[in-house]
Amino acid sequence: xxxxxxxxxxxxxxxxxxxxxxxxxxxxxxxxxxxxxxxxxxxxxxxxxxxxxxxxxxxxxxxxxxxxxxxxxxxxxxxxxxxxxxxxxxxxxxxxxxxxxxxxxxxxxxxxxxxxxxxxxxxxxxxxxxxxxxxxxxxxxxxxxxxxxxxxxxxxxxxxxxxxxxxxxxxxxxxxxxxxxxxxxxxxxxxxxxxxxxxxxxxxxxxxxxxxxxxxxxxxxxxxxxxxxxxxxxxxxxxxxxxxxxxxxxxxxxxxxxxxxxxxxxxxxxxxxxxxxxxxxxxxxxxxxxxxxxxxxxxxxxxxxxxx
Numbered sequence: 001x002x003x004x005x006x007x008x009x010x011x012x013x014x015x016x017x018x019x020x021x022x023x024x025x026x027x028x029x030x031x032x033x034x035x036x037x038x039x040x041x042x043x044x045x046x047x048x049x050x051x052x053x054x055x056x057x058x059x060x061x062x063x064x065x066x067x068x069x070x071x072x073x074x075x076x077x078x079x080x081x082x083x084x085x086x087x088x089x090x091x092x093x094x095x096x097x098x099x100x101x102x103x104x105x106x107x108x109x110x111x112x113x114x115x116x117x118x119x120x121x122x123x124x125x126x127x128x129x130x131x132x133x134x135x136x137x138x139x140x141x142x143x144x145x146x147x148x149x150x151x152x153x154x155x156x157x158x159x160x161x162x163x164x165x166x167x168x169x170x171x172x173x174x175x176x177x178x179x180x181x182x183x184x185x186x187x188x189x190x191x192x193x194x195x196x197x198x199x200x201x202x203x204x205x206x207x208x209x210x211x212x213x214x215x216x217x218x219x220x221x222x223x224x225x226x227x228x229x230x231x232x233x234x235x236x237x238x239x240x241x242x243x244x245x246x247x248x249x250x251x252x253x254x255x256x257x258x259x260x261x262x263x264x265x266x267x268x269x270x271x272x273x274x275x276x277x278x279x280x281x282x283x284x285x286x287x288x289x290x291x292x293x294x295x296x297x298x299x300x301x302x303x304x305x306x307x308x
Contacts, residue, residue, distance in 0.1 A: 008267045011303070021303070025261055025296050032260050033285045035274030039159075045278055047157045054085050062099040066145075069097045072196030073147040075156070082146065088153030096144030107136035114138045149196045161272040163227035163263050170226045170266055174233070177305045178214070183236045185229070186215045193217045200228040202235040212236035227263045227270060230302060234258035237298050249280045253287045254295055261299040266306070 011021045039045055055075055058066065066073050076097065082088045105114045108130075111123035115130040117138070148156065171187075178185040195201050200216035214232040219225055234255040256273050263270035277288075288295070 009265050011307075021300060022296060025299055026292070028261050028264055029257065029288060029292060029295065032257060032274060032277075033288055035271055036277045036285055036288075039274040039278040044157070044159050045275070048159060048279070051086075051157055058099065065099050066097055066147075070147050070196070072149070072198045073097065074197055075148040076145045077148075078143065078145050082151050082153075086151075086154065086156065088148075088151040090146050090151050094146060094150040096146060098142050099145055100140040101143035102137050103139045103141055104135055105138055106130055106133040107138055108133060112136065112138070147196070159272075159275045161276040162221055162224040163259075163268045163270045163272060164221070165223045165268040167222040167226050167266075167268065170268075171222050171229065173306055174226060174229045177302075178233075180305050180308070181233060181237065181302075182211060183233060184211055184213045186213070187218050187225070188215050189218050199224075200232040202232045202240065204240075212240045223263075223268045226266070227259050227268065227273075230262045231255045231259040233302060234298050237301065238294060250287050250291070252280050253277055254291050254298075257288050257291075257295045258298045258302070261295065262302045262306075265299075265303055 009024065011017050011024075052075075055077060058076070066076055077085070079090055082090060103114075107114060108118040108123060108125055109128075110125035111118060111121055113121055113123070115133070118125075118130070175185050175187070195215070195217070198217070199219075200214065202212055202214050204210055204213065212235075214229070214236055216225060216228045216232060232255070235251065238254055238258075239251045256276050260270045260273040263273075
């Protein structure tokens with residue numbers, strides 16, 4: 001995968017500065033795309049995919065239910081599934097996330113009810129006995145599930161997506177830059193963090209103040225803290241007024257590509273972004289290239305603010 005230098009890149013204030021910046025960013029995007037392709041072909045990523053394939057693909061309705069009850073949920077499964085499939089157990093005292101589970105059983109070919117409901121209905125179908133009926137969906141029932149953050153046990157396979165390097169005073173520069181970007185920023189101590197495994201979030205400050213609020217979880221690795229700030233700033237600049245869950249993967253690709261570019265400009269090693277993007281099922285390489293203009297413009301805006 002691509003690596004980065006250990007010092008800031010300089011774009012001199014000349015007539016050709018914009019062209020030089022565009023050319024450099026395009027080359028870095030090429031490096032990122034190559035890194036994503038390498039990551040997806042790695043044994044580490046294939047092991048991660050194997051585990052992911054054992055998690056349910058929840059319906060849109062259940063996804064909304066999960067999001068409403070546990071906004072930061074990432075990997076959700078039932079109590080027994082955590083035990084039997086992943087050798088993990090639900091932590092004592094955790095509250096279940098309730099979803100609708102399908103009821104699959106013998107189904108009347110005519111009224112489509114289960115045998116018990118069929119007997120109580122007005123349906124007169126009697127061509128074949130219930131034991132010969134095919135199975136089908138006859139309804140839904142509430143079922144409890146739990147997010148991985150609510151469990152303990154054997155770790156799930158993961159890969160390192162953290163940025164590394166000497167961040168210097170970059171975190172301070174980024175927090176100062178928030179005013180110029182029209183963003184409110186908070187670095188939250190780890191013990192006060194309430195957003196699960198997420199490293200950062202971007203949301204509306206209040207119903208009255210529509211300015212984006214960026215919050216990031218504090219950590220010792222300031223290079224990765226800076227990368228997370230850049231990622232969330234990109235969301236604030238690109239996606240704050242968009243409410244479309246079907247675009248979520250592509251929004252993550254855009255934000256992380258911006259973080260990769262700006263982090264690299266600042267001399268950080270952001271090659272872990274390739275693994276981050278590989279984890280999103282969104283034809284990552286194509287999305288990065290299709291949205292190069294949006295990524296470049298946002299990266300340039302952040303670079304200009306940092307230089308200023």
